[in-house]
Amino acid sequence: MKKNWPLWEVFVRSKNGLEHRHFGSLHAADAEMALENARDVYTRRNEGVSIWVVESKHITASNPENNGEMFEPAQDKIYRHPTFYNLPDELKHM
Amino acid sequence: MVNQNLYNYILGIGDNSLILGQRLGELCGHGPSLETDIAGTNISLDLIGQTRSYYQYAAKLSEKEITEDDIAFLRSEREYRNTLLVEQPNTHFGFVIARQYLFDVFHLLLLQELQHSKDDTLAAIAKKGIKEVSYHKRFSGDWIKRLGDGTEESNEKMQEAIDGLWRYTDELFEMTDADKEMVTEGIGVDLSKLKETYYQEVTELLTEATLQVPERKYFNYGGKKGVHTEHMGYLLADLQYMQRTYPNMQW
Numbered sequence: 001m002k003k004n005w006p007l008w009e010v011f012v013r014s015k016n017g018l019e020h021r022h023f024g025s026l027h028a029a030d031a032e033m034a035l036e037n038a039r040d041v042y043t044r045r046n047e048g049v050s051i052w053v054v055e056s057k058h059i060t061a062s063n064p065e066n067n068g069e070m071f072e073p074a075q076d077k078i079y080r081h082p083t084f085y086n087l088p089d090e091l092k093h094m
Numbered sequence: 095m096v097n098q099n100l101y102n103y104i105l106g107i108g109d110n111s112l113i114l115g116q117r118l119g120e121l122c123g124h125g126p127s128l129e130t131d132i133a134g135t136n137i138s139l140d141l142i143g144q145t146r147s148y149y150q151y152a153a154k155l156s157e158k159e160i161t162e163d164d165i166a167f168l169r170s171e172r173e174y175r176n177t178l179l180v181e182q183p184n185t186h187f188g189f190v191i192a193r194q195y196l197f198d199v200f201h202l203l204l205l206q207e208l209q210h211s212k213d214d215t216l217a218a219i220a221k222k223g224i225k226e227v228s229y230h231k232r233f234s235g236d237w238i239k240r241l242g243d244g245t246e247e248s249n250e251k252m253q254e255a256i257d258g259l260w261r262y263t264d265e266l267f268e269m270t271d272a273d274k275e276m277v278t279e280g281i282g283v284d285l286s287k288l289k290e291t292y293y294q295e296v297t298e299l300l301t302e303a304t305l306q307v308p309e310r311k312y313f314n315y316g317g318k319k320g321v322h323t324e325h326m327g328y329l330l331a332d333l334q335y336m337q338r339t340y341p342n343m344q345w
Contacts, residue, residue, distance in 0.1 A: 005127070026129050029240065036233055037129035040136050 006055055008034040010042055013050035018093065020052050028053075101155050102175065102272040103282055104216070105165070106318060107204070108148030109176035112166060113326075114197060115141035116333050117184060126187050133233060134190070140226040147219045167337040171330055172320040175270075179262035181317065181326045185255070188241060188248075192255035195234035199295050200266045202227045203288040212280040235299055242303025249304065256300065257308050264313035266292070 005027040011020035023042045028034035034053040043051065062070055074080070118138035125131025149162035180197055184190050205227055208220035241248040267285040269277075276282025297307050316322065336343060 027127060028129065032236055033129075033240070036236065037133065039229075040133040041129055044132070044136055 005029045005033075006057065008038070008053045009056050009059060010034075010038040011052040011054075012038075012042055012048040014048055016049055020050065023047075025056060031055075097155065099272045099275040099279075100213070100281065101152055102270075103276045104148050104152045104155070106175040106270065106272060107208075108145050108152065108165075109174050110180050110197070110201070111141040111148070112145040113174065113176040113329065114180040114193075115139070115145060116329060117180065117182075117193075118190075120332070121184055121190065130187075137194070137230050137233070140223075140230065144219065144223050144226070147222075151215050151219070163337070167334050171322055171326055174322065174326070174330070175318050175320060176322075177262065177265045178314055178317040178323055179259060179266065181322060181329055182259060182262065183325050185258075186251060188251040188255035189258065191234050191237045191241065192252065192259050194230065195238050195299075196256075196259055196263055196296065197266075198227060198231035198234050199292055200263075200288070202231055203292060204283055204285070207283040207288070211282070216281065238299060238305070239303040242300070242305040252303070253305050256305055260308040260310055261312070261314045263292075263296075265315045265317060268315055268318055270318050 006029075007025055008028050009025050010023045012023045013020045023038075026034065026037050026041055028037050031053060034055075035051060038051050038053055042048065115138045118134050118141070121131065122135045122138070123131065125134050145166065146162055149165040152165055153160050153162050179193060182189065182193055202224065205220040205224050209217050209224065211217040211220065238252060241252040243249070244252075267289045269285055273282055273285060277284045300307050314323075
């Protein structure tokens with residue numbers, strides 16, 4: 001392919017009740033093809049019950065150069081983590 | 095006493111899946127993109143899975159001590175009963191898609207009827223296959239629309255493939271002796287009843303894809319009686335090589 005198809009990001013819900021997670025990306029010419037390709041590439045081993053695809057260009061990403069101001073201020077604020085609670089064993093996917 | 099008509103009938107259905115599965119398998123690693131490559135191989139594996147169910151059943155019915163592998167690998171060309179359509183080569187991607195779609199529409203109509211067969215095993219195999227084949231048809235139909243209604247070049251190539259393969263469509267509905275006998279026993283599907291729906295559905299999709307529906311009065315037949323096109327020998331050479339060269343070899 002001289003001209004590559006646009007890139008799409010694929011999100012798969014692996015079971016009902018769980019959120020969609022980013023599984024990877026693939027190339028497709030249109031949304032329908034992206035969905036079908038995602039089905040064949042990412043769920044052929046029974047990995048999912050729902051798929052979302054979104055063209056990668058629609059994702060706004062943070063710039064790694066700004067990581068300092070974006071993320072470092074949170075590093076020394078452990079009181080923002082709920083680590084002081086005991087979670088019951090039955091609670092999964094927290 | 096083996097029901098020879100039933101045995102032949104099962105092979106008639108199974109052989110279509112085997113040969114088309116083999117054709118698609120040839121594309122493994124050679125698809126036009128990674129994604130379509132995997133899609134084609136997936137469809138191939140669905141079809142070969144279906145083939146196994148049919149052949150396992152046929153092997154069980156047979157009086158001889160044979161397995162599904164004997165049926166798949168050790169018959170001569172004349173003993174394969176697949177339609178001519180499915181053995182046609184992967185000339186270009188348009189042909190792969192056209193062959194797939196022209197078969198998928200028929201295949202789904204067939205399984206939808208076969209799931210009501212009086213033969214429980216056949217009904218169960220058909221029922222399981224319906225979901226798979228519904229997806230095959232969606233995949234190939236979407237591609238026909240995409241290429242037919244795409245660029246000037248893609249339209250031209252898609253039309254070339256439809257025109258080239260159209261002559262093999264009528265054979266899908268040909269009733270062999272085994273077909274007729276199985277219909278009277280309530281086991282098989284009356285293919286002639288599917289024909290009108292088939293051409294109607296295909297015509298609608300081709301029109302949507304801005305393609306011309308070929309006007310053709312003469313069709314090619316023979317596959318269902320074991321008389322194949324010149325492509326079949328090469329396909330079988332590939333398919334059977336390992337078992338013929340190293341008899342009884344196993345993975």
